[in-house]
Amino acid sequence: MGMDTIGVRVAGISKRYTHRVKGEIYAAREVELDVKPGEFLTLLGPSGCGKTTTLRVIAGFEHPDAGRVYFGDEDVTGKAANQRNIGFVFQNYALFPHLSIFENVAYGLRVRGQAGGEIAKAVGDVLALVGLAGYEQQFSAQLSGGEQQRVALARAIVIRPRVLLFDEPLSNLDAKLRIQMRQEIRALQRRLAITTIYVTHDQEEAMAVSDRIAVMNQGSVVQEGSALDLYHRPATDFVAKFIGRVNSIPGRVAAIGADGPAIAALGTTLVARTLPAGLATGSAVQLMIRPEAVAIVAPDTPGALAATVVSSSFLGEKTEVQLRCAGEGLHAVRYNAGPAEPLAEGATVAVCLPANALTVLPPADREAP
């Protein structure tokens, strides 16, 4: 479907609500987004973070209190949803219960006044594309959740939208189907090269489908980047803790050396990656390290710290180990290449915290979930 692919730009969108108890609250606060043509951007965040509001403003279902929305160069802020040529996939699919699958998918084409023959062909093609050929005369109530999801997808893409929008489309499916469907959505989006904005609260789903992720919290975008960036270089405590699991160790900046800041923590001094702006020698900080980066090493390894095994659970592909090191709890993950000796509870081991896996952040803020 070689359409003229366009980008989407969200410039300073704000949306306020009057809440009965909390008073005036921002559902979205000066949100800025720049989605490149053909890009797959995911808005990720906990419930109430403003991701759905932002998406609905982009769709035209809600009108922002401030800010503009651009499709390519065109300012669409004042346009209603039916003027924007979008494909929207709802969380509950919103299939028309009184129309057949064929008529559901054909709906947007009929609205556009296309001829019957064209419609039949387009609907047939798109249903085949989503693997539902032969379902034309069924009704939504007769379909499984996954099938309904595919119909919703087909209905959204058959009109060749300029922008494809998804609002938590997989949250009503079971875990296995969710993984399958997200792969299908990703493959389809690549194939059609439609600029896509996707909303989810599931970080794994976000990492699996997106080119880029914008993490939102309390109405604002807190960090944007690739899954790799967000996972390994979180800018805030919130992002570090929301995406993946993380050990947070309290410390203090001891010195700033050429190969990175030296942080006094766990009764020793650890060299970490770059120091965030605004922190200087003497500042209280927290050190972040992912469990899989905590290496359990031979006792005589230079720079290794002594730790006690609190518990160890074998989970097949990996073993989760809970350690205690200089009074702090430390969570480690060992991936099992083959049968390995289990760690006895109470045993003393040596751990290594590699400098390139240690991220320094300001002390915990209260935004963390």
Next chain:
Amino acid sequence: MSAAATAPRAPGAHRDPLVAGAAFALWALLALFVVYPLAMLLARVLTDQGHFSLAGLAAVLTDRHQIRAFWNSLLLGTLVGLVGTVLGFVFAFTAARGRLPPWMLGAMDASVLLPLVSPPFTTAIAMIFSFGPRGLITYDLLGLKGVTVYGLSSTLFSEVITYFPIAYLTLRPILAGIDSNIEGMALSLGASRWRVFRTVTLPLSIPGLANAFLLLFAASLADFATPLILAGNQFPVLPTQAFLQITGMFDLRGGAALSFVLLVPALIVFLLQRYWVSRRFYVTVTGKGAGTAPFDSVSPGVRNLLLAFCLLVALAIAYFYVLLLYASLVVALGANHALTLQHYKVIFTDGVKAIRDTLIIAGLAMPLGGLYGVLLGYLVTKKEFLGRRSMELVSMINYALPGTIVGIAYLIAFNDPPIELTGTALIIVACYIFRYGPTGIRATVALLSQIDKSLEEASQGLGAGSGTTFRRITLPLILPAFFAGLGVVFIRSMTAISATIFLVSVSWTLITVKILENITELSLGPAAAFSVLVCVIVFVVIGLIGRALRYFRAPGAASVTSMLGG
């Protein structure tokens, strides 16, 4: 999101001249046919020659006979509420927990449907036939002489049979909606079946029971036909007193004052039911069918006991209707049991005008009332305009008030210029539309609240304008509510009497009024024949509407739980 109400409107939701026009027209109609008559009624009761005066009301409130009527009305309503709720609960419990085969559930529904759609005097006539001085049971069977059927007990019995189906229809979805896992949980914790019933099922049904009680109380309070026939002189109640005051003593002001006295308890019950009880439900009724209980919540012995009881009641109802049919086919029940079609000949000659008038009026009120219900229901749920909330409340007034009040109010308001409608068919048609159309409003509101907002957004997102979205998405989905409205307005137009008895004239009369005349003239044969005819017409029309509904209703569309709900 309730907060969205204060947010700026979405693009495209501009003020629609069509919406504004429709809202204005509806307000004008409501003002004319709901507010104005009621205001005129109040003015008549509370003024005397242009000045505020409580003399009219005082006259009623100091008359010992009328005070007795007031207390009698409350007593009768309370008793009907209690007995009818218990009976309805037994039926609903048996249906929801008895693991009945589908045909038995069908038979149960059919036996409660009959009293709901019958003309008002049906059970009352059958009571006289059975228990009157020459009654089949009292005189022929038991050989009793000089018994009197008239009074509290027979009125109570007749009203319970007529109105307990309301309790059944209210309670069955509540019982079916209780998650059977909750009962299973209690059972697994070691409670006996009786204990589970007592500590789980019954407490969860209490809001439903309260609701059923209030609905029955209101129905009994408003009932005019049954006490008129059965209560007799010894047990006066307010609606009949108001009627006799006006038709017997030509005292319109006294009748209005009596109906005002009736208004107070009726309003209290309406407000209690709407704003208090309905907010205390534990079970959300989704309209989904009864889930089958995963365990036996009743023991086989109790189940048989319940079934036997329900069967007995169903047989009693069936007996009444068979008796009515029989009475319409014999010369004189209790005296001469020779078969004859004489009564039908009478109603199709002398009574043919009433039949024709009733059919014309019902035929006019049905489509107009159906449209009114869907339009108003749609506007108040989906559109923003001035006075939206109050419009729904005002539209419910004539529906909630006893028919006697509405009838007297119409009589006072439309008897003289500027708006003189007495003697026309229009006054009766308008009365039916604004009194029974609200069923369609409620069905539409209920259906629309089941339809997720995202359906209309999905249509909009696919490029459809608001007109297309309404025509292709919303309208087909609320069609069942339209048919429910049609059904109720037609049934009530055929069977109602309490309001319209004040509105009939030489030019336009009704079958129900004719039945009443026949009974007072003691021509019970033609009365029975008329009743049978009404039942037949109502059943035929219900059947046709059901077929139309199946034809128009798409497989996925939501359903309206009952055509007779409320």
